[in-house]
Amino acid sequence: MKYGDDFVESFRVQGFVSGIRVRDRQGADAVRECWDALEAAEDLPANGYSTTHSRHLDQRFVWDLACDPKILDPVEALIGENILLFGTRFFCKYGDSGRHRVSWHQDLDSWALTPPVAVTVWYAVDDSTEQNGCMQVIPGSHRAELRRHDTTADNGNILGRGQHLHLTEEEKASAVPVVLNAGEISIHDGALLHASMPNLSNRRRCGLAIRYVPAHVRQHADLAKSPPSKAILVRGCDRVKNFGVNHAPVFS
Numbered sequence: 404m405k406y407g408d409d410f411v412e413s414f415r416v417q418g419f420v421s422g423i424r425v426r427d428r429q430g431a432d433a434v435r436e437c438w439d440a441l442e443a444a445e446d447l448p449a450n451g452y453s454t455t456h457s458r459h460l461d462q463r464f465v466w467d468l469a470c471d472p473k474i475l476d477p478v479e480a481l482i483g484e485n486i487l488l489f490g491t492r493f494f495c496k497y498g499d500s501g502r503h504r505v506s507w508h509q510d511l512d513s514w515a516l517t518p519p520v521a522v523t524v525w526y527a528v529d530d531s532t533e534q535n536g537c538m539q540v541i542p543g544s545h546r547a548e549l550r551r552h553d554t555t556a557d558n559g560n561i562l563g564r565g566q567h568l569h570l571t572e573e574e575k576a577s578a579v580p581v582v583l584n585a586g587e588i589s590i591h592d593g594a595l596l597h598a599s600m601p602n603l604s605n606r607r608r609c610g611l612a613i614r615y616v617p618a619h620v621r622q623h624a625d626l627a628k629s630p631p632s633k634a635i636l637v638r639g640c641d642r643v644k645n646f647g648v649n650h651a652p653v654f655s
């Protein structure tokens with residue numbers, strides 16, 4: 404099997420995997436063109452950054468990516484065969500913006516999940532390099548406890564609640580960049596410490612975060628710091644229906 408024991412063990416130890424190609428050059432161009440069209444149609448801010456949530460509900464190209472077996476196969480190897488799509492979000496930092504970044508955080512901080520199991524697939528719409536502010540991760544950091552996040556207003560931070568963690572110098576020194584070509588994905592554990600620095604290049608850096616949880620998790624909506632998810636079954640079956648039954652979008 405392509406995503407066998409070595410793959411799972413590497414993820415268990417490091418908390419992330421990267422460089423999985425899910426779209427060839429032509430397919431990656433097609434996704435980029437769809438994002439370009441959405442950006443233009445909605446006049447998403449071109450100075451600094453743009454971010455938009457849950458577009459799998461109204462954009463076929465996002466839904467198609469979220470349900471693509473090339474993505475769901477490695478996700479299944481990591482969280483099991485019954486998979487709910489928990490959310491999607493574009494993170495786009497424009498060239499020469501210099502300031503906007505994503506602070507150090509753990510995705511699970513926002514979601515109040517029991518058990519706390521979730522993975523994020525990060526699909527590179529554009530090439531994502533150190534110069535244009537690719538994601539950075541602290542390998543192995545997901546194996547410690549979830550940390551308490553501060554929330555301080557900081558308009559350079561793209562995260563909605565301004566949540567952030569203070570890292571030690573030693574932790575910062577152990578960060579590794581997740582460099583991806585357009586059409587590739589990384590996958591990270593919901594407890595992994597990650598961030599992204601400002602885009603210091605003149606090239607856009609857009610990525611789509613796609614979140615998945617196993618069907619058996621429960622969300623304590625009253626404790627969640629972001630709106631409760633309308634999770635949708637994308638593989639396997641959901642016997643417990645902890646998120647109710649949310650139907651797949653229909654595209655004409």
Ligand SMILES: O=C(O)CCC(=O)C(=O)O
Nearest residue numbers: 494505510523599610612
């Ligand atoms: O795209 C980025 O810069 C950060 C993404 C992120 O924080 C996430 O996917 O949880």
